[in-house]
Amino acid sequence: MAGDMAATLAVGDHYGRRSLWGRVQDALIAEGLSGDALSWQQLAVLDQFHVRGLAATRELADGLALTAASRVLDVGCGLGGPARCLAATTGCHVTGIDLSQPFIEVAAALGLACGLADRLDFRQADALALPFADATFDHAITQHVAMNIADRRTFLTGIHRVLKSGGRLGVYDVVAIDGQQPDYPLPWARDSAISFLQTAQQMAGSVTDAGFEVLSFDDKTAEALSWFSRQSGRTPGRLGLALVMGPDFPAMTANLKKNLGEGRLGLVQALLRRR
Numbered sequence: 001m002a003g004d005m006a007a008t009l010a011v012g013d014h015y016g017r018r019s020l021w022g023r024v025q026d027a028l029i030a031e032g033l034s035g036d037a038l039s040w041q042q043l044a045v046l047d048q049f050h051v052r053g054l055a056a057t058r059e060l061a062d063g064l065a066l067t068a069a070s071r072v073l074d075v076g077c078g079l080g081g082p083a084r085c086l087a088a089t090t091g092c093h094v095t096g097i098d099l100s101q102p103f104i105e106v107a108a109a110l111g112l113a114c115g116l117a118d119r120l121d122f123r124q125a126d127a128l129a130l131p132f133a134d135a136t137f138d139h140a141i142t143q144h145v146a147m148n149i150a151d152r153r154t155f156l157t158g159i160h161r162v163l164k165s166g167g168r169l170g171v172y173d174v175v176a177i178d179g180q181q182p183d184y185p186l187p188w189a190r191d192s193a194i195s196f197l198q199t200a201q202q203m204a205g206s207v208t209d210a211g212f213e214v215l216s217f218d219d220k221t222a223e224a225l226s227w228f229s230r231q232s233g234r235t236p237g238r239l240g241l242a243l244v245m246g247p248d249f250p251a252m253t254a255n256l257k258k259n260l261g262e263g264r265l266g267l268v269q270a271l272l273r274r275r
Contacts, residue, residue, distance in 0.1 A: 020102040020244065021109055027238040038113045040084040046239045047081025047110070049187075050144040050172060051256070051267060052220070052227045057082045057143070058089075060170035063216070063271040064139045066090040073097070073137040075127050075159060076145030079244070080107030080120065086141075087119040095137070097125040103244075128154045132162045139163070143172040146203075147188045150196040156210035160274055169212060169272040172220075174256075175200045177266050182259040187245065187252045200268050212272035220267040221260055228257045 024046070028034070033042060044054045060082075066072065068091030074083045077096025080103075087094050098104055101124045111120040125131050127142075128151060140159050149155045159169055176182075176197040189195035198206065204217060236242065242249040259265040 021106050023243055024106055027243055030238045036113055038110065040081075040088045040114045040116065043081060043084070043110060043114075043239070045237065046241065046243065047079040047084070049078040049081070049241065051224045054085065055227075056172055056220075056269070057085050059269065060141050060143070060172060061086050061090065063170050064141070064168050066092045066139065068092060070138045071095070071136070073132070073140040073159070073162060075140060075142040077107060077122065078103055080111055080122055082141060082143065083107070083120055083122070084111060084114055084116055087116050088114070091119070093119050093121070095121045095123070097123055097127065097130070099124070099126060128158065130158045130162050134161055135164045136162045137164065137167060139168045139170075141170040144174060144188065146171070146173050147197055148194055152198065152206045153210065156206055156212070160211045163274040165274060167274045168215070169274070171207070171268075171270040171272065173203065173268055175203055175266045175268050177263055180264040182264045183255050185248060185252045186256055186259070187249070197265075200266065203268060203270070207270065207272055211275050213275050215271040215273055217268065217270045220269045224267045225257070225260055228260070
């Protein structure tokens with residue numbers, strides 16, 4: 001248990017503990033955007049914490065077949081970008097949880113600025129101890145989160161517990177290829193101490209062991225490499241993930257692209273159903 005707590009604190013430190021909202025406000029002003037009246041689309045360069053950005057979030061949303069009546073849980077919500085996308089495009093209600101309190105503060109502020117606060121709820125929480133009653137949510141998503149979690153069983157059974165029978169879970173994660181070790185730093189870890197990658201086969205076994213039925217399990221590595229190629233040469237604006245993750249973020253993303261290109265890492269998108 002002590003080891004689990006140490007890993008949790010290390011993950012929290014990786015994603016930051018210092019004030020973030022002021023820096024986001026400064027960047028919005030520099031980009032000519034009002035912090036009081038924003039559209040969720042304007043924030044996509046900042047708040048989609050995963051490869052392929054908004055396109056990947058939309059794919060997960062399509063797989064969940066959300067309606068305005070849906071209650072959705074976003075596990076590891078970051079700055080709330082996917083939650084805002086889902087709420088704005090489908091009318092559903094999204095609850096986002098994240099280990100980082102600064103992320104939660106920014107997520108709530110941006111939800112308010114986008115006029116979506118009535119369909120969003122953000123709270124600081126540990127994905128291994130979800131603070132919700134059984135069968136609370138119709139569906140759930142999690143993107144680029146499990147790589148920081150060693151105890152996949154507790155992670156997945158916790159989501160299974162809070163979903164209603166038949167509820168769907170959309171997962172989008174980086175996986176190891178044949179147990180190869182990637183080069184660091186990476187966006188989720190500066191070294192291997194808080195990186196807990198599974199292979200695609202291990203991931204498939206983990207979700208079925210947790211009680212999920214696999215509806216689809218797709219390799220998205222080629223799409224990821226195409227996406228990286230399209231980003232090449234673009235000058236990032238002030239509203240970018242480096243604002244959140246720090247000046248070494250370009251090196252992290254370069255290593256991720258390199259590891260994907262060399263076949264050390266892959267990307268998997270899965271749609272699961274609670275049995």
